[in-house]
Amino acid sequence: MDIADTPQESAFRAEARAWLEQHAPRRDPTKRHKPAITDAEQDAHAKAARRWQRVLYDGGWAGLTWPQRFGGRGGTPWQASIFAEEQAEFDVASGVFAVAHGMVAPTLMVHGTDAQRSHLDAMLSGDEVWAQLFSEPEAGSDLxxxxxxxxxxxxxxxxxxxxxWTSGAQYSEYAILLARTDPDAPKHAGITYFLLDLRSPGIEVRPLRQITGVAHFNEVFLTDVRIPAENVVGDVNRGWKVAHTTLNNERAFIGGGNSAWSIAELTAMARHFERTDDLVVRQGIAAAHSRAEVLKYMGYRIRTAVARGEMPGAVATTMKLFYARHWARSTALALQIQGAHGSLWGASALDDGLWQQTFCGQYAVRLGGGTDEIQCNVIGERALGLPREPAADRDLPWRETRGSGR
Ligand SMILES: Cc1cc2nc3c(=O)[nH]c(=O)nc-3n(C[C@H](O)[C@H](O)[C@H](O)COP(=O)(O)OP(=O)(O)OC[C@H]3O[C@@H](n4cnc5c(N)ncnc54)[C@H](O)[C@@H]3O)c2cc1C
Structure with missing residues (x-):
């Protein structure tokens, strides 16, 4: 694993930094942004992210690792990391393209038709935001x-x-959708993968408000929604295979995310509350720092594997689990450092309650993209070779299984 910039990577970093200096304001490192909570703030954030995506596109910096034939820059995973590191120093909005860029695009590159791949350009230019219509009330872990x-x-x-749990459906134009097309086949065998225009008649999107006050995700009701046959990705009834590509990319994407806080902020907070002599706090910060370093090197390992054309496999799952646990432990530590102040909320709390928000946000990371328990199952079965979980319904027609309800 090579972790130092090569001369070419140093040149790329300098070029990226110079471009960012020209096109974006620098971020004030002493201030953290208040998260977008109300609907109006979320809407403004989504619009700002679209504008920034357009600037990237016009400047030739969108789709850094996408092949040039799909409109990307054809760069290496290392260049994408370098650009992300540099961009983190600037005050720009991002995030609403997570499904489009992190999940839909890689899936269409592998399984899509030319017509379906024509969406790739609109994803890069910021014109199309996508949502993921997979989970249902009776189908989450057991998708x-x-x-x-x-x-x-x-x-x-x-x-x-x-x-x-459809993230961002309220401001998305399109979605990927899994639906059952053969109820008489075993559950994995009768599913088809579709592309859906969310402006089609018969779709109702109802936002769900979380403990943090944010309506990040939605319930989506589909009534006699019509989808053209050419919007099937892959083969009819073979959608599970296509979904695998999406889900593998989702795990790697979530696990590879940057934390919303830094270890330096925890240290500054310990100074602010005069807790730097507290042995438990000191150990907690040292452990958080160690975890952040482990995550950094796991990320390098994945990028090195991808750069060599290898699939990161169980490393992506392990990293997603480790990232979720790091988030939970480090934000709990933040509230512990605050002592009694940690129990305050909103404007009464330190930094307008940002840390309380971040603490509650751990559940998004621990559940989304497969829960901690499911990641453990995957690691047990695929990395450690432990026996598979018993699944009595695996070979039965879906219609006859308990969950089908009909
Ligand atoms: C922030 C966020 C964003 C999301 N965005 C989207 C989205 O955009 N699109 C989408 O389709 N979905 C989305 N999801 C849904 C997500 O994929 C599901 O929440 C997740 O797969 C878990 O499913 P569930 O909520 O139905 O929980 P369940 O599957 O009902 O699980 C309940 C509990 O049982 C445990 N459990 C279940 N099965 C097992 C098992 N076999 N072994 C051990 N423990 C088990 C789980 O770990 C969990 O603790 C999102 C979720 C979150 C939190």
């Missing part, structure tokens, strides 16, 4: 149990059902 039905009617599929 293959999903019950949203799609029935072919001439040249169109007619979809009925309910999805839930």
């Amino acid at each position: 293959a149990n999903l019950g949203t039905r799609a029935v072919l009617d001439g040249e169109e599929w007619v979809v009925n059902g309910q999805k839930v």
